[in-house]
Structure formats: C-alpha cells, structure tokens
Amino acid sequence: MIRRAALAVVACAAMGAAVAGPPYVTDDPVPTDRGNWEIYHFAAGTKADGVRSGEAGIDLNYGAAEDLQLTLVLPLAYQQDPRTRVGMGTVELAGKYRFLHAREGGAAPDVAFFPRLFVASAADGLGPRRTQLLLPVWAGRDLGAWSLFGGGGYEFNPGAGARDFWTGGVALTRALTPAMTLGAEIYGRSADAIGGRSLAAANLGLTLSLAPHWSLLASLGPGLQHARSEGQYGFYLALKADY
Numbered sequence: 336m337i338r339r340a341a342l343a344v345v346a347c348a349a350m351g352a353a354v355a356g357p358p359y360v361t362d363d364p365v366p367t368d369r370g371n372w373e374i375y376h377f378a379a380g381t382k383a384d385g386v387r388s389g390e391a392g393i394d395l396n397y398g399a400a401e402d403l404q405l406t407l408v409l410p411l412a413y414q415q416d417p418r419t420r421v422g423m424g425t426v427e428l429a430g431k432y433r434f435l436h437a438r439e440g441g442a443a444p445d446v447a448f449f450p451r452l453f454v455a456s457a458a459d460g461l462g463p464r465r466t467q468l469l470l471p472v473w474a475g476r477d478l479g480a481w482s483l484f485g486g487g488g489y490e491f492n493p494g495a496g497a498r499d500f501w502t503g504g505v506a507l508t509r510a511l512t513p514a515m516t517l518g519a520e521i522y523g524r525s526a527d528a529i530g531g532r533s534l535a536a537a538n539l540g541l542t543l544s545l546a547p548h549w550s551l552l553a554s555l556g557p558g559l560q561h562a563r564s565e566g567q568y569g570f571y572l573a574l575k576a577d578y
Contacts, residue, residue, distance in 0.1 A: 422458025
C-alpha cells in the first residue's frame with residue numbers, strides 16, 4: 336500500500352552526488368555523511384478503499400562510517416474507517432551502503448544497496464503481522480541544478496494471503512534557489528496480496544530550508560493505477576534536522 340511505501344531528501348552542485356529520499360517514496364543512493372545525523376519528524380498517509388490510514392513519528396539516520404548509513408524509524412499508526420484507531424506502527428531498521436561513486440566527467444552514477452526490515456511491531460490491524468524484508472538498489476546523479484534518481488527491489492512479504500512483490504520508482508528534482516527544491520516522481524509495485532492488484536502513483540515534492548540545520552519537506556500525489564483499491568492519494572510532511 337502507499338502508506339507502507341511512503342513510510343518507507345537536493346544540492347545545487349554540478350555533477351555531484353544525488354541527495355534525495357524524503358519527501359519522495361523513491362529513495363536515493365547517498366548515505367548520511369560520516370558522524371552526522373539526519374532526523375525527520377514526519378507524518379504520512381493515504382486513502383484506499385474508503386479507509387484513511389498512515390503513520391507519524393521519527394526517522395533517525397546516522398552516518399556510521401564512510402558510505403554507510405544506519406536508519407531507525409519509530410512510528411505511531413492510525414486508521415479511520417470511520418472509527419479512528421491509534422497504536423504502535425511498523426518499526427523499520429535499515430542500512431544504506433554506497434558501493435559506487437559518481438565521478439565528475441564520468442558516466443557512472445552513485446549506486447547503493449539499502450536493505451530495509453519492517454518489524455512486525457504494529458498494533459493489531461495497524462500494520463503487517465509478519466516481519467518483511469525489502470532488498471532494493473538505488474542509483475542517482477546530479478546534473479547542475481537537476482537531480483535524477485531511482486531504482487527499486489524485491490520485498491519478501493510473508494503471511495496468510497500475502498505475496499512477495501517488486502517495488503520501485505524514479506524521481507527528478509530541480510533546485511530553484513539555494514533554499515528551495517521542487518521535484519516529481521512516479522513509483523509503484525506489483526500486487527502484494529493474493530487476488531490483489533498492482534499500484535502506480537505519482538508525487539510532487541518540495542524541500543525548503545527554513546534555518547541552518549532545519550528544513551521542511553512535503554509531497555502529495557494521486558494514485559494512477561487501481562487507485563480506488565490500492566491508494567487514491569498519498570502525502571508526506573516532515574521537519575528535518577541535520578547536524
């Protein structure tokens with residue numbers, strides 16, 4: 336679903352490393368700098384089959400070593416159908432390792448492996464009952480004020496009625512000023528349940544620097560394929576701190 340994918344960030348430098356990720360569902364290949372933190376205080380959600388659902392919490396990213404980022408997401412989840420329920424969401428553990436670097440004048444992009452574990456921690460009815468594992472590869476490149484990034488991978492999705500699936504996306508952003516970047520993405524996945532349907536969706540995104548070390552990130556977009564059952568829209572909003 337869009338909710339899980341969403342919970343599942345752009346420098347204006349010529350031919351440098353692509354820097355993206357949140358607020359997009361599509362991720363980027365560049366890890367947090369060694370010894371630094373990127374912390375997102377976020378809220379994300381979707382509407383599918385008449386049910387509104389989502390998560391809000393904290394997304395912690397630490398540069399543990401050169402080219403290695405460790406990630407921990409601690410969310411609360413909600414669902415409105417029409418009664419509103421709130422409880423523990425799906426905890427995420429991930430590690431991003433960049434194994435290929437873009438070089439000025441070269442053709443190769445930055446490329447990273449970013450395995451992500453979705454722990455079966457959610458309250459009853461607010462998330463998967465079995466732990467899931469996503470194994471994606473992400474690539475990206477900056478071209479002046481433009482950044483292009485994308486990729487995807489395979490998710491192991493155990494449990495009664497569930498099925499493993501492929502997921503991925505591609506995004507393009509442009510730095511309009513040193514403080515503001517706009518972008519767009521298309522993303523999707525194959526069916527994640529027996530008898531389920533695939534999903535395709537799009538987002539428009541904004542990253543706005545508010546003050547040193549603080550940024551506002553937002554994205555919003557519609558479902559494009561099987562939207563009624565799989566996701567009519569998705570949104571993401573976050574306040575980012577980096578130091």
